[in-house]
Amino acid sequence: MYILGISAYYHDSAAALLKDGEVVAAAQEERFSRIKNDPSFPRRAILFCLQEAGIALSAIDIVVFYDKPFMKFERILETFYRHAPLGFKPFLKGIPIWIKEKMFFKQMLRKELRTLGRYDETHTRLLFTEHHLAHAASAFFASPYEKAAILTVDGVGEWATLSLSLGKGNKIEVLKEMHFPDSIGLFYSAFTYYLGFRVNSGEYKLMGLAPYGDRSSETTLRFAELIKERLVRIHPDGSITLNQAYFNYQTGLTMVKSRKWEKLFGFPRRKPETDLLPAHCSLACAAQIVTEEILLKLVHEARKETSATALCLAGGVALNCVANGRIIKEKVFDQLFIQPAAGDSGGALGAALAAYYIHAGKERTCRQPDRMKGALLGSAYTDAEIRELAEEENVPFRSFDNRRELCRHTARLLARGNCIGWFQGRMEFGPRALGNRSILADPRYPEMQQRVNLKIKFRESFRPFAPAILKEEAASYFDCPVCSDYMLLTAEIRDCYKKELPPGYADLEITEKRRIAKSDYPSITHVDYSSRLQTVDRETNPLFWSLLTAFKEQTGCPMLINTSFNVRGEPIVCSPADAFRCFMTTDMDYLVMENIIFDKKQCKT
Template identity: 55%
Template sequence: MRILGLSAFYHDSAAALIEDGVIVAAAQEERFSRRKHDPRFPSSAVEYCLSEAGCTLAGIDHVVFYEKPFLKFERLLESYFATAPRGFSSFRLAIPLWIKDKLFQKKMLQDELQKLSGGDAWNASLLFTEHHQSHAASAFYPSPFKSAAVLTMDGVGEWCTTSLGHGSGNNFEIRKELHFPHSLGLLYSAFTYYTGFRVNSGEYKVMGLAPYGTPRYVQKILDNLIHVNEDGTFHMDQKYFNYTSGLTMTSKAFDRLFGGPPRKPEDELTQREMDLAASVQKVTEMIVLRLAKSIQADTGERNLCLAGGVALNCVANGKLLREGIFDNIWIQPAAGDAGGALGAALSAWHQFHGKPRTVREDGGDTMAGSYLGPSFEQTDIESRLQAIGAKFDVIAEPDMIERTADALADGHAVGWMQGRMEFGPRALGGRSILGDPRSPNMQRTLNLKVKYRESFRPFAPSVKRENVSDWFDHDSDSPYMLIVGDVAEDRRLEMTDEEQSLFGIDKLNVARSSIPAITHVDYSARIQTVHHETNPRYWDLLDAFEKRTDCPVVINTSFNVRGEPIVCTPEDAFRCFMGTGLDYLAVGNCVLTKDQQDPALAQDYKNQFKLD
């Protein structure tokens, strides 16, 4: 039985396909359309999933949508009526769109599906799950646990913003919910908006900015914005927010409370924004820890699964792991709305059909390392690169790895496109930009000359799993780059009195460890453990780099520039290579260096994409 899951029409549209309960393929539409966070019907992602399964839509038994539109419309109407007449301007914009399209999403989905190959012969079996049910299913069913507590947190689905559930075998139930407008995700997004970043895109920037600040607004947040109970449930004072009825996240009362209007995008960051970021991060961590303690007490479980956009807060995840509330934590790598497509499909298989669940005996999950997107045969890579005028050498895989390790050790920034593309927001060694973490200049170089993004943003380390505890205060799996840990004490560099007196962004250029390019200002790092069984080629590269440098760690950041989706095809990789300060590119067994390329193929990549 083949089941196709879909998420669409809000942000990060995606498709996922399972066959007899096994995940075959999953991808976000943005990777094909080249439109960041593309919310449209994921036609290209669906066609890819069908091709991976070797069928057309006619071979699909069910299509499952990740939420219930009528419930969402109910929430919209009730929210507007509750705040009338204050929300009329937002109501006037939203309701015509809902009446024209969104209220009839079932028909719209059917129409779009019938346009696909085999759509005319499809059985038209279209199912709907609830939003947080999809998140929870995506967290529990692929996890390595026979039973687990399941916590989902995001902005809002239909009504639910937070759910606490329990899974055992193929059974799953949500036991408690928090409802809109009280939302940890929307609290974080309010501060994202207020500090000048884009909602549903810039939340990770707030997380990255937080270590530069002091959490001096925590009590003000707790005294005014949100009341937090001992069990982690909370209530938000809506006079400080504008998302229920308006077109912004925060209100004038929020401005008065924090001493001014929101920062304008691209304005200089000040200590105020850093302190605000540090404060909302601290409050988020406190709530997550309390919710985790509550669900552990309720279920008695020692395993926890996480999903929903808040589960992408890897700093909070790291604090939760170190707190020891649960023995084991597993986080869905596509924790945001894209992962809802996978959860919808799995929910139909296990819950609608009642099919049994298989848990791996070796303790691994069933996500295949999250390498669930397209791959390209070597001959296809070569023909594609030739067609766009690229100059390259084709060498055997061992030689390609050796040459790439040499380039990294020599201080070059490397584009690395190998195997299947990752599902979710993180590049995990399939579509990555790599660098030498020992270089004191690499973090700044990659931010400003390659990624074209804000200089304060940190980079993540990839490390061979067997070496992780030698370099970090961490000794568990983190294959999806969703847990932050600290650099090991013996790798750190002691700061001078003058360096310790620095504030904010001035801290950026102080080397804090023997791997300064991935060490954040608070000695933390967003760790990816690389496992030979899930990505042998990437593991071999780390191993080759270690033989040259005695360091099994490399910088790993997504293969894109700011505002661009992660690259999908060889053509995408070459365009990014030619539009940035990358020195070297490895696509399959094709090796490219910048000085070999036709200068006429260079692109102004810095201004090509809308800033995120």
């Protein structure tokens, strides 16, 4: 049985294909279209999935969409009606599109599918699953657990913004929901907007900025209290009520009522790309603190309601790795699985899994460590294709027949302070590069963070980098009681590697804080001694594990900086052509694609 899952028309559209319950392929449309967070119908992603399986569209038994458009349309209409005449302009702008497209959604979807091949409605069923059920299914059915509590937290689906469910076998029972307009995801996005970042893509910047604020400072604590007094009421079970007098997302084209926020916090909305001030850092820190408080209450409620010992997380808020680190430290649950494609792209996979287990009623077998195959579910390319690119670009290269020697040579280049594009095997599914579409560097160099941020990624200098570390070495360097295979947890570096901070550190400007080395591995240690950790397993990604092993043998250091292979504003590279273009337009020194190495100096001569 082939099942195709689709997410589209909001942001991060994607496709995922199952064969008899096994994940054959999954990818975001942005990787192929080269449009960041591409919301369009995932035509290229679907064609890739079909190609990977070696089948035509006519072989698909079920196509399932990740939410129910009519329920979403109902929510939008009811919201406009409830607040009329406010919001007339966005209503006037949006309703014609909804009437044209969403009211005839099945017809539109079938029309799109027919452009990809023969689509027989009598053979291929078209199904729709609720948005939060797709999120829940993506986490639980991919997890290794027979029974687990499931929390899905995001901006909004149809009506739900939060769901608490119990997964058992091939069933998911929804126990509680929180509905729009109250939303933890929209609450966090409101601060993203007010601090000058883009909603639906800049939330991780807010999370990266938060540690530059001092959690114990008078300003941060005052902001946190103001947030809880004026903006959000937190209930004992973790559900929230937002004070809509301060928010604008129901009827306007902005997230917040900026004048009210300015009066509340004492400074205006930060304009994008302008300097970051201490007040901005303190507000980001306060927003993170309150979000963690909410999520921890939810986790305790999940344990109380389900009595499960394992927890599964999905939805965009599950990408908040700082909060995830707090959840681990609380030890409310014995086990935790976070869907690596926790956002809307993962909804495509969740929709397909829900159709297989819930709709078709198939039996489920749990598997260790999980069913995601390291999230390495995207496209791969051969040496022959890479050689063809080199011929087209008329550039020299060096080829290795022995993969072990390739890793040794690459490790030597990294140890000399070079930045390397690492392009291997199948592309990752989800927002994180996990060692197949990565930019790598030596974390021991103090200047490496700034160099990679400014001259390669072309992004804000405050942004931290993740360490990819051999799984068997992780506990010696970081205070993290569990593995973090998908780079979804933060952990503090061990005391023995920390450097003492100078007097008055908390009062320094953001640029000064960034320049001070926090540990023996300064380029992966954030201002609060934390790191967004990736543990690399020999079984899941043997080549990346071999590279880290070779680097440890040569340097004694078992970790590397690992950041996604892209520049600011672009998706992670997909093809060899994407990778070569990125390599040539940045300050990277070498590009390693499969068994072939390109040297920037030779390519420019």
